[in-house]
Amino acid sequence: MKKLAIYFIVLLIVPALFLTSCDRGDDLGEDTAVATPAFTLMTDFMVQNNRDIGNILTNTDNEKFVVGPPAAADLQTFLDTYYIMDLRSSSDFATTHIEGANNVAFSDILTTAATTSKPILMVCYTGQTACYATALLRLYGYPSTRSLKWGMSGWNASTAGPWNSKIGSNLADGHSNWSHQGAPATLVFDDPTISTTLTDGEAILKQRVKALVAAGFGSVTVSGSDVLNNPSQYFINNYFSEADYLGFGHINGAYRILPLTLGDNSYLGLNPDANAKIVTYCYTGQTSAVITACLRVLGYNAYTMTFGMNGIYNTNPSWTTNQWGGDSNPKNLPVTNN
Structure with a gap:
């Protein structure tokens, strides 16, 4: 009789343990669910x-x-x-x-x-x-x-x-860091990491835009002379057409990730490391300013090279458009002080 009683007790306890184990497993799964970044x-x-x-x-x-x-x-x-x-x-x-x-x-x-x-x-x-x-x-x-x-x-x-006042130095002309070689192979990196308590995509975007507006523009610029003289200190992305990348020449080691979008994952060619100073440069510093704003919103440590190609090699013989003092000059439109 004693053995029979023990047998019935085991029959009661084992299912209870099994059910408890299942419940703990489900709870553990919920607790460790990975939130969308x-x-x-x-x-x-x-x-x-x-x-x-x-x-x-x-x-x-x-x-x-x-x-x-x-x-x-x-x-x-x-x-x-x-x-x-x-x-x-x-x-x-x-x-x-x-x-x-x-x-x-x-x-x-x-x-x-x-x-x-x-x-x-x-x-x-x-x-x-x-x-x-x-x-x-x-x-x-x-x-x-x-x-x-x-x-x-x-x-x-x-x-x-x-x-x-920014035109005429032509620093790149004959500079040892000016190259006509093809672009280096594009690498593939991970996504940047964004820190926020928000969980809505639009709210996160607006939060980040507001922060950049508060910070202003001056802190996101670098001079062409510094990038040209110290290219190894930057992750450089050239925003020229392919023909101009080779025809104009470019800063040594500059990538050419263009187009640069989220939809085609081409943005993954940029280094998200906080220590990597991503510098975009274009012809005038205007397109690169737009790209830099977008990249900073995305979480990159991004900068724009002021005045672009015009600021370091304005007299380059390959110019056809966007050359200040060449095809582009001031108009004579009215101004006022009222």
Whole structure:
């Protein structure tokens, strides 16, 4: 009888242990479920809502991020179309500005954008700060925002000093770090890591844009001379066409990851390490400012090379477009101090 009692007790205990074990396993599975990374949440939203890098460069209405100064005959239509934000200093704005423009601090571009239903035109000295701001506004949800190409330098000869003063050094001409070799093979890296408590892709994107607006533009720039003299200190991405990459030449070791988008995973060619200073350079520093804004939102330690190719080799014989003082010069459009 004693053995029989023990047998029945075992029959009761074993199933209970089995069920307890199953319950613990289920709970453990729920507790250790891996949350979707913030980077994935944000970039999924960006791709699905036309905010991939390509859409920031050219929106769904086929409008590029920059627009050139208008012909004199089209001036009034141009002025009536846009709400103009001039990002220059208050003193320079007071001296000379475009009629109807509004002097806005960089840190206030989001709050100011919310006050108008017009397409926004960003204006600065050279177009580079304005392009960075344009990218951030497009990322935030203002896709019709554009930047005045060449900034006030392209509007009138009296305000062309900021561009004129940066041209003529031709540092790259004959420099040992200037190369005509083919681009190095593109590597494949992991996604950047984004730290946030938010779990909504749009909210994460807006949080990151706001932080970059608060930080301003000056901290994301590097000079062409520093990159040219010290290329090993940077992860360099050249944003030329393939023909110009070889024809113009390029900074030694520069990759050519172009197009650069989330949708085709080409962004994985960039190094996400926080110690890797990713520098994009283009012809004018304007496209690279847009790319840099996008990359910083994505979590890269990204920088733009100011004045681009124009700043280090303006007299390169391969120029056909975007050469300051060549095919591109200031217009004679009116300015005011009222």
